[in-house]
Amino acid sequence: MSSDTLWDLDSHSIGKHLVLDRYIKGWFPILSRVTRSKNLLVIDGFSGPGEYSNGYSGSPVILLDALLEHCDGYLKDVNTTFVFIEKDEARLTHLQELVSKKYEMLPTSITLKFINSSFKESIKDLFLIIKHRQKDQSPSFTLIDPFGIKDTPMHLIDAILQNDKAEVYISWMYEFINRFKGTSEFKPHLNGLFGSEAWIDCLDISDKNERREFLTGLYKNSLKKSNPEHQVVHFELMKGKRHVYSIFFVSKSSAGTNLMKEAIWKHVPEGDFRYQGDIGLELNIAVPDYSPLIDSIVNEFKGRWVTSKDIQWFVASDKTQYHKAQVKKYALKVLEEQGRIKVDPAYNRSRRYTYPDAMRLNITH
Ligand SMILES: C[S@@+](CC[C@H](N)C(=O)[O-])C[C@H]1O[C@@H](n2cnc3c(N)ncnc32)[C@H](O)[C@@H]1O
Missing domain, CATH: 1.10.10 (Arc Repressor Mutant, subunit A)
Incomplete structure (x- = not known):
């Protein structure tokens, strides 16, 4: 195993996992109960190796564990397909070995697919599955958790969201966007990320908080542009005063939107990171402002x-x-x-x- 196959999970990234875990544990039973769907699709588009060198579980394990909690109950008669996409071969191999060791006997209702490719290139396979699922209106949840910004163009996210019951959970490493916004090489990637050139206006904003607000607001609007029914929940993970991640969740369902907000409120952190919503609502204070x-x-x-x-x-x-x-x-x-x-x-x-x-x-x- 090469030394960078695994890495340490940073303290501020834990929030991303806590909210994901809480949400997905609620998502599985709600979908099977409310929509009575017989098929669920979960895509982890940047899956990583499944674990961290400091002992934390990676997103594939969080997703699988959440499903297994409900497998004998609500989800007894539901077929769930997990698609794990990872560009780095060693990381994907690590994940496959980890999964086969950790889950020796998965129920037959669970299908696992491992794709060693980039998220963008896997689009054709994904579309086949998602299109098929559109016919029977099966719900899907897609986690988009890249290191950078090159491989998550808006048109791809729009395509995934064409299915009425598709939801996406996207993490943005803000530093990438902020650092490269003035670099001509990154222009096509930023155009792709936002689905337009409108981000260029951020170059005229000198105040860093205002610039961040502009860019996150623009991204939210871009996520809503293809369909006004899209509901977007956005929160930020900070490390001290440094903004590390912006997380965006998109769903057409108020039940999904509500569940995501509940998950965010539940995990008011006590550590050195914090959640901040769109309107500056800070959740890590003793008495929230209602x-x-x-x-x-x-x-x-x-x-x-x-x-x-x-x-x-x-x-x-x-x-x-x-x-x-x-x-x-x-x-x-x-x-x-x-x-x-x-x-x-x-x-x-x-x-x-x-x-x-x-x-x-x-x-x-
Ligand atoms: C932030 S990590 C993902 C962490 C994982 N989702 C978790 O929460 O445990 C990003 C992963 O995406 C992989 N990766 C980078 N570029 C990719 C691409 N274009 N398509 C798919 N995977 C990619 C990296 O090798 C890395 O393992």
Whole structure:
């Protein structure tokens, strides 16, 4: 094994794995229960060797372990195909050996494919699978976790997302973009990454935070451009003051979007990295600020009769940084305490400060 087949997982990369693990453990049961799909497809587009030299599991193991947790239950009758793509032959071989040792007897419902090629070149194989899955509307989850920016053009991501139930989880190493933005050699790659030349405007922005906001905002818009139904959740992993990763998750489902936000909120880190959402929402503080949640609910619904469920699904979508389970306790109860909620008198609610899904309410300013 060459010395760079394995490497140490950095502390700030752990957040990327924690959120992935939490999300995917929720994704498998939700998809099989809600969509009743008989086939699931999981693509790890930059799989790596499956483990790190400092003992952490790599993404292929995180994905497989999550599925195995549910294999005897919800997923008993569901066929799942995992596609692991890795350009480096030694890393892929390491992964194959690791998987065959670690999972000696995988259930027959699981199919593993290992592709030793670049993500971009595997496109034809992927499209065959994804197109086939489009016919039966099978869900897919694609992890796109490259070292650089050369091999993840927007047109490829758009193509994957053509399937109505496709989701992607993309990590960006911001340093690559920031470092190479002024280098002519990188121009075609940045054009590919964003799907246009619009990133060039960042060269006129001298403030580094403003530049980062511009580029992440542009990337979010590019992910939405091919289909306005795409919901995009974005968060950032910082190491101290240094911005290391931007993570983008795309789904057409508010349930998926909600689950991803729940996973992010769950893993408020205590270490030297932190999550920061689009609106500067910092999660590693003792008492999170719920006033933006209240404000967005008031702005969206003030003066009209809506059900508690309508409000929860609005919050679940990518229009807020919060998730459904926070609505009743941190928004509706507060609004009712402030006397800003009228409850439908026809609804016989058993207790104050409870908001059953079907109950209608009207929020004042
Ligand atoms: C950031 S690491 C992936 C880590 C892995 N996803 C995990 O979380 O454990 C990126 C991996 O992509 C591989 N790689 C680099 N360029 C690639 C390409 N164009 N296509 C597929 N794999 C590539 C590298 O060899 C490396 O193992």
